[in-house]
Amino acid sequence: MSSVTTGLQKIDVRLRWDPSPVGESPRHLDIVAATYSDDDVDGDPAYVVHYDSRSPDGTINMIRDSKTGMGFGFVEVMTLELDRLASSYARVVVGVVIHQDADPRTFSDIENAGVVVVEKYTELLETDFTPVAGATAATIVEFRRNDSGAWKLHELIQGFDCDASAFPAEMGSARQG
Numbered sequence: 314m315s316s317v318t319t320g321l322q323k324i325d326v327r328l329r330w331d332p333s334p335v336g337e338s339p340r341h342l343d344i345v346a347a348t349y350s351d352d353d354v355d356g357d358p359a360y361v362v363h364y365d366s367r368s369p370d371g372t373i374n375m376i377r378d379s380k381t382g383m384g385f386g387f388v389e390v391m392t393l394e395l396d397r398l399a400s401s402y403a404r405v406v407v408g409v410v411i412h413q414d415a416d417p418r419t420f421s422d423i424e425n426a427g428v429v430v431v432e433k434y435t436e437l438l439e440t441d442f443t444p445v446a447g448a449t450a451a452t453i454v455e456f457r458r459n460d461s462g463a464w465k466l467h468e469l470i471q472g473f474d475c476d477a478s479a480f481p482a483e484m485g486s487a488r489q490g
Contacts, residue, residue, distance in 0.1 A: 320463025321432055322396035326407050327387035330426040338415035339381045340423055344391040345410055346373050347484045351403035361481040372397045395456060395464040403458045406487060410450040410480045421446040430454050437466050448472025450480040452487040
């Protein structure tokens with residue numbers, strides 16, 4: 314008897330950071346996911362999911378959101394149900410952006426920031442943003458469908474110097490290297 318390998322199925326992207334010290338404006342980070350259709354894998358995203366939205370079919374959702382970093386452990390979590398994503402999508406890029414409201418900040422200004430990508434109890438990727446310390450936004454991971462339709466993870470840590478409104482358009486330019 315043989316089994317079919319489906320690749321990755323249900324993924325959580327978990328983000329943590331320390332709140333601002335007293336007297337400073339809140340530190341606000343967000344997880345962002347951009348989904349690309351199979352006929353435009355490296356072009357414009359078909360749709361973007363972030364703190365204020367979800368995917369049209371409900372397969373990508375923010376299940377925990379923080380505007381301050383206050384709380385214990387991972388204060389922001391996004392779930393991606395790749396196994397339910399329509400076959401017309403072939404790429405999902407996930408990143409993190411720092412809102413540049415009152416005080417301009419880079420990842421080096423955010424204490425104890427980190428992101429973990431997990432499937433069930435298996436940690437697939439972890440970073441503390443050290444490789445992109447001078448950036449205001451960063452892609453973290455890319456999921457691509459292979460020829461058999463299975464989703465595979467590719468580390469994609471790349472920094473950007475842009476704000477939350479411009480980041481989704483730039484995410485697709487990140488390349489697995």
